[in-house]
Amino acid sequence: MSKQQSIPYKIYLKESEMPKQWYNVRADMVNKPAPLLNPQTLQPMTAEELKVVFCEELVQQELNDADRYIDIPQEILDFYKMYRPAPLVRAYCLEKKLDTPAKIYYKFEGNNTSGSHKLNSAIAQAYYAKNQGLKGVTTETGAGQWGTALSMACAYLELDCQVYMVKVSYEQKPFRREVMRTYGAKVTPSPSDTTEVGRKILEAFPGTGGSLGCAISEAVEAASNQEGYRYVLGSVLNQVMLHQSIIGMETKAALDQYGIVPDIIIGCAGGGSNLGGLIAPFVGEKLRGEKDYRIIAVEPASCPTLTRGKYVYDYCDTGMVCPLAKMYTLGSGFIPSASHAGGLRYHGMNSTLSQLYADGYMEAVSVEQTAVFAAAKEFAKVEGILPAPESSHAIKVAIDEALKCKETGEEKTIVFGLTGTGYFDMMSYEKFNNGVMSDYIPTEEDLQRGFAGLPKVEADM
Ligand SMILES: *Cc1c(COP(=O)(O)O)cnc(C)c1O
Numbered sequence: 001m002s003k004q005q006s007i008p009y010k011i012y013l014k015e016s017e018m019p020k021q022w023y024n025v026r027a028d029m030v031n032k033p034a035p036l037l038n039p040q041t042l043q044p045m046t047a048e049e050l051k052v053v054f055c056e057e058l059v060q061q062e063l064n065d066a067d068r069y070i071d072i073p074q075e076i077l078d079f080y081k082m083y084r085p086a087p088l089v090r091a092y093c094l095e096k097k098l099d100t101p102a103k104i105y106y107k108f109e110g111n112n113t114s115g116s117h118k119l120n121s122a123i124a125q126a127y128y129a130k131n132q133g134l135k136g137v138t139t140e141t142g143a144g145q146w147g148t149a150l151s152m153a154c155a156y157l158e159l160d161c162q163v164y165m166v167k168v169s170y171e172q173k174p175f176r177r178e179v180m181r182t183y184g185a186k187v188t189p190s191p192s193d194t195t196e197v198g199r200k201i202l203e204a205f206p207g208t209g210g211s212l213g214c215a216i217s218e219a220v221e222a223a224s225n226q227e228g229y230r231y232v233l234g235s236v237l238n239q240v241m242l243h244q245s246i247i248g249m250e251t252k253a254a255l256d257q258y259g260i261v262p263d264i265i266i267g268c269a270g271g272g273s274n275l276g277g278l279i280a281p282f283v284g285e286k287l288r289g290e291k292d293y294r295i296i297a298v299e300p301a302s303c304p305t306l307t308r309g310k311y312v313y314d315y316c317d318t319g320m321v322c323p324l325a326k327m328y329t330l331g332s333g334f335i336p337s338a339s340h341a342g343g344l345r346y347h348g349m350n351s352t353l354s355q356l357y358a359d360g361y362m363e364a365v366s367v368e369q370t371a372v373f374a375a376a377k378e379f380a381k382v383e384g385i386l387p388a389p390e391s392s393h394a395i396k397v398a399i400d401e402a403l404k405c406k407e408t409g410e411e412k413t414i415v416f417g418l419t420g421t422g423y424f425d426m427m428s429y430e431k432f433n434n435g436v437m438s439d440y441i442p443t444e445e446d447l448q449r450g451f452a453g454l455p456k457v458e459a460d461m
Pocket of ligand 1: 115116117118145146234235236268269270271272273274275343344388390391419420421
């Protein structure tokens with residue numbers, strides 16, 4: 001008890017205690033995630049094929065199922081020092097407000113200008129591109145967090161950065177767009193007429209507001225059309241989850257210092273990178289049979305990839321130019337309804353997390369956005385931080401679990417990932433505050449339409 005009472009409001013690691021390696025959970029998995037497939041031949045993608053699109057070192061990381069730990073290069077460690085360690089906060093005020101015996105902690109990743117955890121992988125990917133002697137990188141961004149993070153990393157390393165931004169966001173989120181441009185990135189609304197795939201989509205769907213899958217296709221094409229450019233991606237891929245393991249490594253080191261053992265670990269899941277990173281070292285212990293934790297992935301009811309999707313090979317993008325991944329998916333043609341958590345509107349899920357979920361190492365729940373914003377507001381009032389709508393999915397379920405503890409009297413320890421801040425999401429908060437936000441849950445027919453477009457791959461049969 002006395003040990004618990006002495007736990008500070010915020011636990012910060014000292015510089016000397018910061019993790020110097022990423023943890024690769026695939027090394028400890030018996031059932032490895034299925035390999036990426038070439039969309040033409042449906043054979044596993046080789047390193048040679050992947051190198052045409054991705055940076056060399058990142059291809060090695062993508063294919064590496066063997067090495068448990070990977071050294072973080074010194075330049076990246078130096079960059080991390082600008083905004084890390086991220087604090088692990090004991091949510092004393094929230095606990096008091098909820099009158100729960102549960103102990104709640106959150107790992108706050110919003111302490112940088114991009115406002116989210118995405119910078120952890122952006123700097124790694126920009127570093128490897130620079131190291132390879134490339135001129136620049138291309139990417140897509142939905143709500144804008146990834147584009148912002150990448151433009152910051154590229155500015156730091158003096159690398160050219162070209163961002164295809166989903167058109168609705170480009171128009172509705174001018175502030176994120178301008179942050180990117182301030183850091184020197186070139187931002188193009190997608191679909192655009194600068195790529196063949198963009199022109200095709202514009203022809204088929206004139207006036208479309210675009211989608212993440214479509215912007216990915218454009219960014220990939222743009223990279224392959226320019227000498228010295230490669231494509232980078234802010235989520236979904238295993239390399240991204242690897243970089244994000246810094247979140248979990250720091251969290252575990254901080255908890256270990258005080259002898260705290262979580263019962264439940266919660267994270268929001270879009271493409272799966274923050275959740276995968278947060279839980280990585282804990283899942284590692286589970287996989288090795290050393291410890292057990294309840295792990296909960298939280299997704300929007302409007303885009304229920306894990307809870308209602310299929311575990312099959314699918315395209316990662318709408319244009320079907322990217323490799324196929326075996327993952328939980330709603331189909332690359334599934335267009336989720338306009339949700340205010342743009343970062344969670346992806347049809348698929350990281351293949352490692354998908355395999356862990358299929359093998360029963362984690363649970364998944366879906367929540368509706370009005371309940372999410374209500375939780376966000378409750379959290380903001382007592383903990384001071386105005387959370388991103390994406391992060392608030394995790395807040396909602398952390399509160400739900402804490403309230404269950406109140407009923408049963410159990411003193412469970414809950415850790416959740418607070419992935420970012422919501423300052424650029426005030427239009428969404430405005431809708432909620434005005435009482436005009438609605439919930440949309442796709443019908444079975446909506447889902448069937450998405451599934452109908454799934455490729456027929458023998459490996460699934
Ligand atoms: C992008 C984003 C997410 C979702 O992406 P994952 O890859 O699933 O982590 C969650 N929260 C914030 C703040 C984001 O920007």
